[in-house]
Amino acid sequence: MRVRLYGIDAPESKQAWGQKSKQALSTAVAGKTVKVVNHGPDVYGRELGTIWLDGYDINASMVDSGLAWVYRFQDEAVVPSYIKFDTGAKNASIGLWSDKSPIPPWEWRQINKKTEKPEKKTPRPNW
Template sequence: MNALSSISLTVVLLFLTLPVSAQTTKLYGNVVGITDGDTITILTDDKRSIKVRLVEIDAPEKNQPWGQRSKQALSNLIFSLNVSVASHGEDRYGRTLGTVYLGDLNVNKQMVVKGNAWAYTQYVRDQDYFALQKNAESRKVGLWSLAQDQITEPWIWRKQKK
């Protein structure tokens, strides 16, 4: 193997071992809107309005049991505060997909910890979300305090409503 091939291989291997967070974009802004328990709008310093869909979680729909409480919980946590967003691209609706941080607090995980959102099974990459959900469920906090017949995952709820 010549020196150039060796360097190229090393660069490729280094890139592949980078953590996902190193491949994300950081956004900063003030939370100016809460759509529901997993979608917010931030206003950046340069006055761009960016809709952010919190990744790895799915909150109850607005008309679903706990939907309004989930939205209110997210609002109580971050509305009108400055947050950072580790952006992971966009979804098909043009929303930025991201992990939201209030200082060092991972807001996405906090929504699961407090029982205001589910680990979004189909899209979870960080397995901690499942443990956080199981803990919230065992403590019967948030939506887990509802009667069993009122607890339906949002992705199932949406399918039933179509």
């Protein structure tokens, strides 16, 4: 099952810390039985969930480890309890916060949307 992590925004794969974030999440949950609290689909139809492993909120852990930002909608944290983890990681210069000026993924996507060339798509056959 593929799940978008609710309440957080991790760096994109081509962005600084993107691969480290993905690897940390994979290492944490791969091959393990987890509980996913489903929050329904996002505006793009992707399932949003909070992953729990042995009583730990993995979404919060990603923020606490400095491997994701707290997701905000209209300047409000979707999960306000994650703010303390974000602040702690930032104050300790952990993970992406060890960079001088980390770029949040929502800003990175906007910058790269304007500069990336559209990918040519191979037409699908009409069978």
